[in-house]
Amino acid sequence: MKMLVLPPTEAERRLRDRCVGANPVQTIEGLAELCRAEAAALGKCLRRVLADRVCALLRPVGGIPTERALDVIRRLEEQGDLLAGPGGYVAAAPLRAIHAGPGHHLLLGGIDSVALGAALGVAISPSVLRRLRSEPAEDAALAGAVADLGGRVLSIEAWAGLDRTPPADAAWLATLEERLHDPIESIAAAEAVLAPAVGDLEHYIAGEHRWRCLSAASGSPLLRARQPFGWFAYAWVASGSTAPQLREALRLGRDEARRTQFALDAAAGQPHRLRFEGTGTAARLHIEAPLPYAEYRFLLGFAERSGWEGLPIRYSLPAVDVPRVSACLAQRLGVRIDHLSTETP
Amino acid sequence: MGTEVQIPGQTGAFAQVIAAFLERELDPAGLVAALPALQAQRNLFLGRFGAEYLAELSGAELLGLLPLTTSDESLCAWLRQRRTPDFDTGLFGDIGDAGPEEFGLWLDEASGAWLAAGPAGPRQLDEDEAITITLALRDELVAAVGALRPLSALRPEQLDPIAVQRAVAAAAPRLAGSAWLHKYLHLHHPDRVTSAATAAELDAHLRRLGLPPGKRGLYERDVRIIQFWCQLPPLQRLPPRLRYRPGEPPLASRLEAALQQAGLLERDGRPDPLELPVYSLQAMAASLLAGQWGAAAPAAPVEALGTVRVALPIRRRPERLFVARISGESMDDGRSGLCDGAFAVFSLDVGPLARSPIVLVRGSFHEPEEAGYALKRYVEERNGTGAVRRVRLQSLNPNRGSYPDIVLEGELDAIQVVAELIHVLPPAQGPNSRDVSSGAAIERIERRLAQIAARFFAAPAEAARPGDGTAWEAGLVLRDGQLTLVAGPLAGLPGFARELEIAAGPEHLRVLAANLRAQRYAIPVLPSTAEYTWSAPGFEEELAEDLRALRVPGLPGQRATAFRVGAGGVGHLLRGDTLSAGQQYALLVPPVLLNETLTDAVPLGGGWRLYPCELPRPTPEEQRRQLARLGLTVTSASLAVAWALFAPRGYREGRGGERYPCFLPGDEPVLCVDRDDAAGTVVLFVHGPGGVQRRTIAPEERFIALTDLVVGSYFLEIIPEDGAMEIAHLPFAVLPEAPPAPRYEATLLLGQERLTIVGSSAWEGDLTGLGEDLSISLSAPPLWPITARWRGARAIRAGHVHADLHGEVDLAPIMAATRPERQRRRVGDLLLDLGELGQLVLRHRRPADESVLGDALETLLNQRGSLLAQAAGQLDPLRGAWLDPLCEVLGYATRDLRPGDGPVPPAGVGALLLDAPVFRNEGWSLRPAACLIIVPVGSDLRAQGQESPRSYGLRLCQKHGLRRAVLTDGLRWALLSPDLKFLPQWQLDRALHQRNSGELEGFLATFLAEAQP
Secondary structure: OEEEEEOHHHHHHHHHHHOOOOOOOOOHHHHHHHHHHHHHHHOOEEHHHHHHHHHHHHHHHOOOOHHHHHHHHHHHHHHOOEEEOHHHEEEEOOOEEEEEEOOEEEEEOOOOHHHHHHHHOOOOEEEOOEEEEEOOOOHHHHHHHHHHOOOEEEEHHHHHOOOOOOOOOHHHHHHHHHHHOOOOOOOEEHHHHOOOOOOOOEEEEOOOOEEEEOOOOOOOOEEEEEOOOOOEEEEEEOOOOOOHHHOEEEEEOHHHHHHHHHHHHHHOOOOOEEEEEEEOOEEEEEEOOOOOHHHHHHHHOOOEEOOOOOOOEEEEEEHHHHHHHHHHHHHHHOOEEEEEEOOOO | OOOOOOOOOOOHHHHHHHHHHHHHHOOHHHHHHHHHHHHHHHHHHHHHHOHHHHOOOOHHHHHHHOOEOOOOOOHHHHHHOOEEOOEEHHHHOOOOOOOHHHHOEEEOOOOOOEEEOOOOOOEEEOHHHHHHHHHHHHHHHHHHHHHHHHHHHOOHHHOOHHHHHHHHHHHOOOOOOOHHHHHHHHHHOOOOOOOOOOHHHHHHHHHHOOOOOOOOOHHHHHHHHHHHHHOOHHHOOOOHHHHOHHHOOOHHHHHHHHHHHOOOOOOOOOOOOEEEEEEEEEEEOOOOHHHOOOOOOOOOOOOEEEEEEEOOOOOOOHHHEEEEEEEOOOOOOOOOOOOOOOEEEEEOOOOOHHHOOEEEEEEOOOOOOOOEEEEEEEEEEEOOOOOEEEEEEEOOOOOOOOOOOEEEOOOHHHEEEEEEEEEEOOHHHOOOOOOOOOHHHHHHHHHHHHHHHHHHOOOHHHOOOOOOOOOOOEEEEEEOOEEEEEEOOOOOOOOOOOEEEEEEOOEEEEEEOHHHHOOOEEEEOOOOOOOEEEEOOOOHHHHHHHHHHHOEOOOOOOOOEEEEEOHHHOEEEOOOOEEEOOOEEEEEEOHHHOOOOOOOOEEEEOOEEEEEEEOOOOOOHHHHHHHHHOOOEEEOOOEEEEEEOOOOOEEEEOOOOOEEEEEOOOOOOEEEEEEOHHHOOEEEEEEEOOEEEEEEEOOOOOEEEEEOOOOEEEEEEEEEOOOOOOOEEEEEEEOOOOOOOOOOOOEEEEOOEEEEOOEEEEEEEOOOOEOOOEOEEEEOOOOOEEEEEEEOOOEEEEEEEEEOOOOEEOOHHHHHHHHHHHHHOOEEEEEEEOHHHEEEEEEEEOOOOHHHHHHHHHHHHHHHHHHHHHHOOOHHHHHHHHHHHHHHHHOOEEEEOOOOOOOOOOOOOEEEEEEEEEEEOOEEEEEEEEEEEEOOOOOOOOOOOOOOHHHHHHHHHHHHOOOOEEEEOOOEEEEEOOOOOOOOEEEHHHHHHOHHHOHHHHHHHHHOOOOOO
């Protein structure tokens, strides 16, 4: 063993090298890299502990606020590099190579890019939070290398869950009606299904893409009520002449509710609009509502979320992938696609 | 069995140990027996100096009676030094170090003048001034006694410590802090004032009781001490004035030993360290042959280098003490500790030289114009008349050839005895004092590092077992924001101990003993001031002795407890209350500090809060003040060492639960060393597979990369020369290969069958005893989410769980949620949805068993037979008690007809719909299967006609699109179907009583729900 004194510049250079050339103090790519590596080392840990550890590693070279590390960790959870558990725990996710097209793979998991690149024999190109591998050939070899790292190659549909979830269409609404009358389900009055509600029950106003109080308007059979800790509970109510809160209702999960919103809007003839803006080889997608989970993950296979606060939600993606993405979203969610070209003639 | 002591707050653990100590050590009869003699001496004192008597005296009389003079009969002389058979002042506390200036007035023996203490030092007084002062002093003594007098009527718990302190301070503003008044008041009010002399002694006493040091004054401390002792049951029979005696010398040392043995006091703990100045002078412990002073004797001016906190084993006046470093080896006899480089405490008050003390002497030893210092034993040799004939400055080193004595004869004026050696500091306690460079020191450090590393990295196989010379261990750490008790491996824990119980105050929790036998195990616990004790339920007595080693002291209840957050985010308990700038801590704040506003503090229950605290360098004054309010201090000097820049490959845990990073060969982990300039030399020692390596870190060297690492365990220490700074240690390991990454796979073990969950798959079998007779376990990537749903006669969201750190999934909630359906129903599906990993459907199929079904029906008949006799043929009374459970046994769920949901029934006839589970679209749903027509008792089931039940049943089936109706009065059952011309009929009670007749077989074959496995 030797002890080698490093000048600060050399220390920073080594830091960048370990973070695929990105300085984690200055870039999200670098910080994400460090978060993945520390999460992989720690195993299961509190999100806050992981953020503190990352901050501690960077303190000698200027440091970052803990909130910034927490923000990146949450994004990695949403993307699938980290797994989030109850009580604020996070853990490195196993490696998955998501096959999104010939030779095109999205690499997910807690393994750091240096180790991953060495194992796969290719350079990993970080694109903000996402890590991509684009090699036109040798997909078979990739499967073996990924398996050696404990991972698996998955199709984008399987990873996203498109093969396990129904599209948001009339059939989906019919299913809800069927479930509502299936004695196997736990059916009760809507106000009981949504208890303990905090504040008024709200209708979803199909076609207007918004929620309004029951007392203020008549709306779709989709209801929601805020719960004591701030989240919403959702229900699908039976049709009838009595007050909606007294009608029989089926409890829905958040993802089911989102899917229902898209289906109701489409059924009302006012589907959500997705706007693609093309700028040469790149495109930007604007979405006015959160997507159901499966479609959201499908989108992540091609696009990078670029706006994180408020609506519309913005994504950037290669223009070449726009047709596939827009076709999928239109088919599954019934959305209307607007294509805008921002290229100057 | 020890005495049960119920004392709230953080002193509970101490109280338990002290109560046990008292039972062993206390001789109440002896104490009481000695009381009359003690009281006689006290009476003698009060007769001469009592407040009532002093109040009557004139100024001139007081001047001769109170201050120190040449007479041994003054008040001060009695208080400080009188040790005669009639009055031994030592029995009432030792204030031998109290100076006359603390009293404020004294007679200078040499000049015969009265002196008074002043801001600029003693000043000479004429007699009138002296009388004025002595009157004022008298007034304070008398007023202070008067202030305490009303308190004698109160019980100890009624006393307000702060009010008592204020009362004394108001009565005696000048003397309130002095040992003179304290002892004077003790002699008047021994039940309210202890015999301790100084705040330091009282704080030491408080520390022995687990109480925080005082901050107000002597009397506030007294009251708290007395209140503590007066609560202890073993002392209730003693007069109050004797109750606190066990906490004072001579019993105090044995009590401390007991507390140390119980782990409540640190073994090297000393009461209240003094803040002593460190001087630049080096006490030369060197000699030259022929007794000449060494040429290296220092002659530089003496400078104060700073201060150091020192815990002294003996009481001395702190203002007369200082610390200096020893240079040379002439006083090193292997036992004295006076070795080269050691630091020692000296007192400027030199006692009688006839005792041959070890002293610091100053003299012109080398050059006439230059003075140096030497440390020697001062031995006087006297002639026949008693005059000093010769002085021998004696070396302790037995190597007389190298270190001869220095003999001074007739030249005694050439030297000056400057100070007397009081105490040699242990190596770690020296200020600016750590020897990190001498060969001996390096050898010592390397040896110590090897021992620490061996212990830290000890494998579980080498774990301690009771009786093998080492003890089981347990300790508190902070992990993932929770206070956690870490214990184990408990090798040798008998197999009959299935569970271990941990108690801390009212909290009791149990853990499986198997979890602790072979591994270290972490158990989240609530913070408590009470000791964490262990027992083995059912085997309390057998294992009490072994489990005693696992006891962990409770947390302080009056101040925050600091945990230093190390690598891996684990917080390690700090024994002391001193924090270092540049470090990250988590503070456990007790409920008593509830009023302290702490941003981002997390409640932990019971009023305790967890407060993350990062101390920047330098630490802002406001943060220091806040920490002071929490009972913590921040050292001014600091050294922060941490891993920087790169994440390790993994973490492991040392024996104490400390998490350490692991790297791979080829990794070059980087340390960052941040320190104050005052840190002096800082040396990095690394104990690894190749032995110990060290490197001195220059102030400008901040990043240290460790390169060319080979596989093995390493223990790294950064040792600052400045003894006031903490030594930093960082264990780490280099692994032969990277720890395994989480695998993208999930496996279900079902009995002996192993199912890999990939895509959508299914398994079919009898799930009745799932999780019981049929074992089930599921492994998945750590934290992987799993959703479980049951779909059969009911749809149940059976749970949303996550795999744990090791990838094991706790399926107990899912088993519990589905158990009733699995046991009641013969069919149903349990879906385990692992998202992208796959879905597994466990199809529950239990074959119909005539014997089991018959038993269930017979049991029902036996239970409800009497009801049936009365209510047969009536829907409402039969519904809940008979029809519903019977239909459930047959596999149906009953459902009411809605108003208008069919033809009007004939008089006395009722109807229900029977739903049965139907497997459709890859899942179960309940579908209407038949109508159930309840007919009056005695009516003919086969009767025909418009108003017959049979006709009604057919019309009802037609209305609901069904092809089966069941006619019954409860006991008679008939199947009605448009397809059947004949109406088969069964008598259920007969079928059950005559099982061999074949009637039950026919009944079940006809009426069991259509869904057959």
